[in-house]
Amino acid sequence: MHLVTSLLGNADDPELHDVLHRLEHAGRVEWLVLPRADMARRRLRAVTDQGSEIAVALPRDVSLFDKAVLVLSDNQAVVLRVEAENWLCLKPHDQAAALALGYHAGNLHWRVRFDGAVLQVALEAPVESYVQRLHTFIEDGRVSIEPPAVAAQGE
Amino acid sequence: MTALGIKPAAPNAARIGIGGPVGSGKTALIECLIPRFQAVGIDLAVITNDLVTKEDAERLQRSGLIDPKRVMAVEAGACPHTVIREDPTLNIAAAEECERRFPNLDLIIIESGGDNLASTFSLDLVDWWMFVIDVAQGDDIPRKRGPAILQADLLVINKTDLAPYVGVDAEAVLAEALQIRDSRPTIACRCRGGDSDPGLDAIVEAIGHDVLFTARGAAP
Numbered sequence A: 001m002h003l004v005t006s007l008l009g010n011a012d013d014p015e016l017h018d019v020l021h022r023l024e025h026a027g028r029v030e031w032l033v034l035p036r037a038d039m040a041r042r043r044l045r046a047v048t049d050q051g052s053e054i055a056v057a058l059p060r061d062v063s064l065f066d067k068a069v070l071v072l073s074d075n076q077a078v079v080l081r082v083e084a085e086n087w088l089c090l091k092p093h094d095q096a097a098a099l100a101l102g103y104h105a106g107n108l109h110w111r112v113r114f115d116g117a118v119l120q121v122a123l124e125a126p127v128e129s130y131v132q133r134l135h136t137f138i139e140d141g142r143v144s145i146e147p148p149a150v151a152a153q154g155e
Numbered sequence B: 001m002t003a004l005g006i007k008p009a010a011p012n013a014a015r016i017g018i019g020g021p022v023g024s025g026k027t028a029l030i031e032c033l034i035p036r037f038q039a040v041g042i043d044l045a046v047i048t049n050d051l052v053t054k055e056d057a058e059r060l061q062r063s064g065l066i067d068p069k070r071v072m073a074v075e076a077g078a079c080p081h082t083v084i085r086e087d088p089t090l091n092i093a094a095a096e097e098c099e100r101r102f103p104n105l106d107l108i109i110i111e112s113g114g115d116n117l118a119s120t121f122s123l124d125l126v127d128w129w130m131f132v133i134d135v136a137q138g139d140d141i142p143r144k145r146g147p148a149i150l151q152a153d154l155l156v157i158n159k160t161d162l163a164p165y166v167g168v169d170a171e172a173v174l175a176e177a178l179q180i181r182d183s184r185p186t187i188a189c190r191c192r193g194g195d196s197d198p199g200l201d202a203i204v205e206a207i208g209h210d211v212l213f214t215a216r217g218a219a220p
């Protein structure tokens, strides 16, 4: 198990790029893929795509980020990637519905982003648990569910 | 066996939260955890949140289980959720004070002042948190979902000893909770009259594995 108590940089940093590139050619770069919600943690335990166990215990003033280099040696690197997120896209049909939907999403502490007239809700639990909370909006046609936004890696 | 030799390298103590409705057994669970962690050399402190008193802190200080100086009280005032979620400043300050007083701490346990099912812990405050419910509150609590039930790193269903008296099938509650939580960690236990309760050992093991970094299947 690797204990990670500091972050070594960003995989895109020029001074790390070459060594990572070389390790990647040798098949020695492992990815630790974590959900976005875990970026707020200072301590966690997880397993890389190659099965290596990683224990993170960071100082309280350090935060994880996408492409953080966690482990780097002559023959191994571990780089963090944030899991692609799925968003539930909601289209309110008029201004009154938009007001009510915005209030509702805030009241439920949902993480949202705005895409023009569509409200996107980050899915941090099974989609049904969100749709159930919206049933009155959907039943009376005030809000409709749009096709999903394309999930972007590490965005 | 302490944290597999990596204990000295961790730059600080792990911080874990214990939330749950008033009376579900949060303090009782802490009373059960303290001797189990002490037995394996885990250096710990406890922070309790009460509304306007220090009731829980004083109970732990009187318990004889732990050095009273290792128990701190935070008075949450009118809103117990705010101090663990939106604005955990008071609790963060208390945790930092614990670390100053006891530089070798491995673990800080933070008990909330009592929550409804909407309550969650800020990950700025804790690294990992559990939510404690009990069978005597009815068998429909997991079904009512709520962010606490869905998002907790561990859901604890306490007071299994009371199940027969309140007409609840503890096994069925556990099975339903596991299904609702998509098989994320969920453990049934009893904090009274069950000194050798396997559920309590499983909770210690889960904390050891997830934040103290012990091997799976080992006590911390």
Ligand SMILES: Nc1nc2c(ncn2[C@@H]2O[C@H](COP(=O)(O)OP(=O)(O)O)[C@@H](O)[C@H]2O)c(=O)[nH]1
Pocket: B020, B021, B022, B023, B024, B025, B026, B027, B028, B029, B114, B158, B159, B160, B161, B162, B189, B190, B191, B192
């Ligand atoms: N029968 C039984 N009683 C329990 C159990 N756990 C806690 N209690 C009792 O439940 C009451 C509330 O417990 P407490 O720890 O103060 O709950 P808190 O408000 O969540 O901290 C106390 O009288 C405890 O003794 C249990 O597993 N079985």
Ligand SMILES: [Mg+2]
Pocket: B026, B027, B028, B056, B111
């Ligand atoms: Mg209590």
